[in-house]
Amino acid sequence: MELRVLRYFLAVAQKRNITKAAQELLISQPTLSKQLADLEDELGVQLFIRGHRQITLTDEGEYLQTRAREITQLAEQTALNIKGQEVISGTISIGAGESIAMERIMRVLSEIIKDYSDVKVxxxxxxxxxxxxxLQHGSIDFAVLMANRSLDNYHHLQIPESDRWGLVMRKDDSLANKAEITPEDFADLPLLMSEQAIExxxxxxxxxxxDRKMNIIGTYSLVFNAQLMVAQGSAYLVTFDHLINNAxxxxxxxxxxxPALTETTNVIWKKNVTQSKAAQLFIKRLMASLDTYA
Structure with missing residues (x-):
């Protein structure tokens, strides 16, 4: 599979229309159609279901779309990082959940961007x-994990800030009168909980x-959306401190x-991989921040 053809495929997958994709790519429709047909022949699967007005991805097409994005992003980032080896430039890519520890990471990134205008985030x-x-696929340089996981396969750096679990509710709720929430308080409450924490x-x-008295009515990945439901008075949100925006x-x-339930935070990156100069600088600055902003 050529990168050029994967980019053609992604354009068609996004537009759901070969004519519109060909116009965007500045190539003829017959040429684009042939490239897609050749790709399907090469892979031995059907990627599209062609309708009258638009096309639909098959299951194989959906899978290829996900992987093609990763492959093209990796190729683009690699090219940028190689071009920037003489100076500090390129892209630092970080994947993370929501945590107070991200304030430290954002501070470090902000300082790097101020000092090196060619670095992107x-x-x-x-x-x-x-x-x-x-991280394993190479589509990001670093992952920030707020979970108890084995880190033996990675380089890792623990961030001093930790996240404490708690319950988010309306201020006019009777539980808001308590300083802390106990397991007995959880009984029969309609709870929204982290999907990962449940797993x-x-x-x-x-x-x-x-356990039998826990009424988990739903799960969430991002706190912002979940707190909107809590604001309606129909649920309670189990999440980390500092994530709801009271302002x-x-x-x-x-x-x-x-009793208190907390999570440590680790920044991890792959072993036996040569990092770009920008990524190396991020590691160096993050380590230095542990002394500066302890």
């Missing part, structure tokens, strides 16, 4: 599984034999769990 949001997969059974020991949403408040 690419930020990807997702849970730990998604970010670790992206990893993070709260199993914390609430113990009250913009004065209806909500956070109360920590007791």
């Amino acid at each position: 690419r930020l990807i949001s997702g849970n730990a599984d998604e970010m670790e997969t992206a 990893e059974h993070r709260f199993q020991s914390w609430w113990g034999n009250l 913009n949403n004065s209806q909500l408040t956070f109360r920590p769990l007791a």
